[in-house]
Amino acid sequence: MIWTAKSLEESENGFRRNLINSITGFKSLALVGTLSDAGETNLAPFSQIIHVGASPPLIGILFRPHTVGRHTLENILQTRFFTINHVLEDFVVEAHHTSARWNQSEFTACGLEEEYFESFAAPFVRQSVLKMGCEFTEQLDVQSNGTQLIIGRIQLLVLPEDAVGSDGFVDLKKAGTITSAGLDAYYRAQKIARLSYAKPTHRPEVI
Amino acid sequence: MIWTAKSLEESENGFRRNLINSITGFKSLALVGTLSDAGETNLAPFSQIIHVGASPPLIGILFRPHTVGRHTLENILQTRFFTINHVLEDFVVEAHHTSARWNQSEFTACGLEEEYFESFAAPFVRQSVLKMGCEFTEQLDVQSNGTQLIIGRIQLLVLPEDAVGSDGFVDLKKAGTITSAGLDAYYRAQKIARLSYAKPTHRPEVI
Numbered sequence: 001m002i003w004t005a006k007s008l009e010e011s012e013n014g015f016r017r018n019l020i021n022s023i024t025g026f027k028s029l030a031l032v033g034t035l036s037d038a039g040e041t042n043l044a045p046f047s048q049i050i051h052v053g054a055s056p057p058l059i060g061i062l063f064r065p066h067t068v069g070r071h072t073l074e075n076i077l078q079t080r081f082f083t084i085n086h087v088l089e090d091f092v093v094e095a096h097h098t099s100a101r102w103n104q105s106e107f108t109a110c111g112l113e114e115e116y117f118e119s120f121a122a123p124f125v126r127q128s129v130l131k132m133g134c135e136f137t138e139q140l141d142v143q144s145n146g147t148q149l150i151i152g153r154i155q156l157l158v159l160p161e162d163a164v165g166s167d168g169f170v171d172l173k174k175a176g177t178i179t180s181a182g183l184d185a186y187y188r189a190q191k192i193a194r195l196s197y198a199k200p201t202h203r204p205e206v207i
Numbered sequence: 208m209i210w211t212a213k214s215l216e217e218s219e220n221g222f223r224r225n226l227i228n229s230i231t232g233f234k235s236l237a238l239v240g241t242l243s244d245a246g247e248t249n250l251a252p253f254s255q256i257i258h259v260g261a262s263p264p265l266i267g268i269l270f271r272p273h274t275v276g277r278h279t280l281e282n283i284l285q286t287r288f289f290t291i292n293h294v295l296e297d298f299v300v301e302a303h304h305t306s307a308r309w310n311q312s313e314f315t316a317c318g319l320e321e322e323y324f325e326s327f328a329a330p331f332v333r334q335s336v337l338k339m340g341c342e343f344t345e346q347l348d349v350q351s352n353g354t355q356l357i358i359g360r361i362q363l364l365v366l367p368e369d370a371v372g373s374d375g376f377v378d379l380k381k382a383g384t385i386t387s388a389g390l391d392a393y394y395r396a397q398k399i400a401r402l403s404y405a406k407p408t409h410r411p412e413v414i
Contacts, residue, residue, distance in 0.1 A: 001365070001368040001371070002324070002363065002365050004362070004363060005264075005360070005362045008364065009262075013262065014375065015375035016262060016264070016375060017261045018372075018375030018377075019261075019364075019375035019376075020260075020261040022376055022377035023339060023361075024235050024256050024266060025235035025293055025379060025386065026233055026234070026379065026385075026386035027233070027235060027257075028234060029232060047258075048257045049231050050231060050257055050269055051227065051254075052349060052352065052354055053227075054224045055216075055220065055224075056216070056351070057212075057223070058351055058352060059231060060349075062257050062258075062259065064260075089399055092399060092400070092402075093411055096405055096411045097405050097411050100405035100406050101406075101407065102407055103407075130230060130232075138349065142259060142267075142345065142347065143345055144263070144344050144345050145260040149267075151349060151351055154230075155212045156209065156210070156211060157210040157215065157226075158208070158209050158210075159208065160208070161208040164208070164226065165225075167221065167225050168218075168219075168221065168222035168226035169225045169226075169389050169391075170225075170226060170230060172233065177232050178233075179232065181377075181396075183376075184376075184401050184402050184403070184404070185402075186398075186399040186400055186402070187397055188399055189233055189388075189395070189396055189397070190394055190397055191392065191393075192296055193299070193392070193393055194389075194391050195391050195392075195393070197391070198305075198306040199307050200307045200309055200310075200316065203304060204300055204303045207391070
């Protein structure tokens with residue numbers, strides 16, 4: 001089937017929201033942990049997480065206007081620190097539940113445990129296996145619709161030693177990381193292959 | 208194991224590139240098709256693709272400085288149109304191969320077929336099942352490292368009718384979409400569950 005800009009615009013709002021949220025494909029999934037100025041912890045799920053650079057190590061998160069994620073954004077702009085915690089299948093329901101409009105910390109509300117590393121000033125999720133602490137570096141405002149891309153620099157990275165290969169590649173299956181799609185669907189991943197660096201001289205090979 | 212900003216900075220470049228590219232989790236994967244001013248087709252793989260908004264339907268792609276993807280960026284800025292084509296397991300090797308430094312169109316070099324819809328001025332990939340045509344709307348420059356986020360508005364969306372649920376959710380398995388990790392790893396996804404809209408009053412349920 002073919003949708004045009006016009007037929008998309010005329011489609012029902014909820015339908016279009018699900019459709020357009022689905023068509024970027026499978027997404028990252030992580031819980032972002034923050035502290036408010038008053039010291040209250042906050043936790044919220046994000047799937048618009050992108051690799052921005054390796055040197056220095058930078059990560060980007062896109063924030064939507066007027067969503068539950070706004071507490072997270074306010075906290076980051078106030079305190080400048082946040083954590084990114086991969087979600088495991090074991091606690092996918094709890095992770096999803098953090099997206100509700102809670103009047104208390106999502107950690108206690110959803111049964112996830114706070115964890116702190118060294119002097120890093122934001123809460124990690126103990127149940128998560130691959131997690132990182134980031135410091136805010138930059139905010140970019142998307143003029144087209146008011147979303148905001150927040151760039152963070154990785155200050156602390158915690159992950160299982162046996163998941164890291166000799167070349168630095170991380171076996172996400174060993175960290176238990178899952179992936180998401182649309183607004184509410186969760187998937188485990190099954191490896192097809194790693195492929196060799198692409199050159200015009202020969203077809204890529206499985207490595 | 209724990210990495211700090213300092214130990215990351217001191218790690219070997221290739222190791223750090225693989226490591227940091229891995230830790231955002233599973234990613235979208237699509238081939239971006241463009242036309243140059245001279246009418247030459249170009250195709251390149253991207254995994255930093257994010258949902259920006261549903262109304263209007265907006266998608267973002269992050270471009271790295273000095274990569275093979277620059278032809279794509281130049282073409283988009285010149286012609287203002289591009290296509291995003293999901294990758295199937297069937298042609299994952301060909302898709303990966305488009306990342307090599309070709310002196311000719313990646314379509315013919317890698318054995319992928321051009322397809323055109325209506326009057327849309329950029330090439331689609333015939334082998335892809337879920338694909339969309341976008342018009343450039345905005346460019347955001349990341350000051351921290353010179354990467355650029357390009358925002359495109361969806362003008363045309365092609366996907367299998369039986370993959371679209373009555374609520375608009377797209378079953379990506381029916382479109383054959385795969386996911387990627389790191390710089391060179393590809394995965395198929397297996398559904399865990401869709402979960403109900405999260406409310407504080409009860410635990411989310413499988414829908």
